[in-house]
Amino acid sequence: MVVVRTENDAVELQTHRKDINNGNIWTLEELELFLQEPQVQTIIKAKALSPTARMTKFTPKEGFGQGSGFDDMEEDLDAIFSGEPYEAKYKPLSHG
Numbered sequence: 001m002v003v004v005r006t007e008n009d010a011v012e013l014q015t016h017r018k019d020i021n022n023g024n025i026w027t028l029e030e031l032e033l034f035l036q037e038p039q040v041q042t043i044i045k046a047k048a049l050s051p052t053a054r055m056t057k058f059t060p061k062e063g064f065g066q067g068s069g070f071d072d073m074e075e076d077l078d079a080i081f082s083g084e085p086y087e088a089k090y091k092p093l094s095h096g
Contacts, residue, residue, distance in 0.1 A: 001024050001026065002024060002025050002026070003026050003031060004025060005027070005028055006027060006028075006029075009027070010025045010026075010027055013025060022030070038050055041053075
């Protein structure tokens with residue numbers, strides 16, 4: 001993912017970097033629109049309550065929404081309360 005200032009910057013980058021496709025080039029204006037979405041604002045407010053909180057993807061299992069709510073996701077509370085150290089799925093970007 002690459003973030004550029006303007007649409008012209010995106011076109012210029014795509015011209016010189018054929019390995020980056022349109023889906024991976026975002027302008028600041030596009031990100032601003034995305035960040036203003038109500039669902040994203042809710043996430044931002046929740047994250048502000050605990051800056052060290054991490055986002056996790058949950059995958060519904062068969063029977064989702066029919067039980068207690070504590071056992072209907074593949075990654076349910078075990079992923080959060082297992083006591084195991086968190087391992088990122090992606091390598092951090094190196095700067096420089």
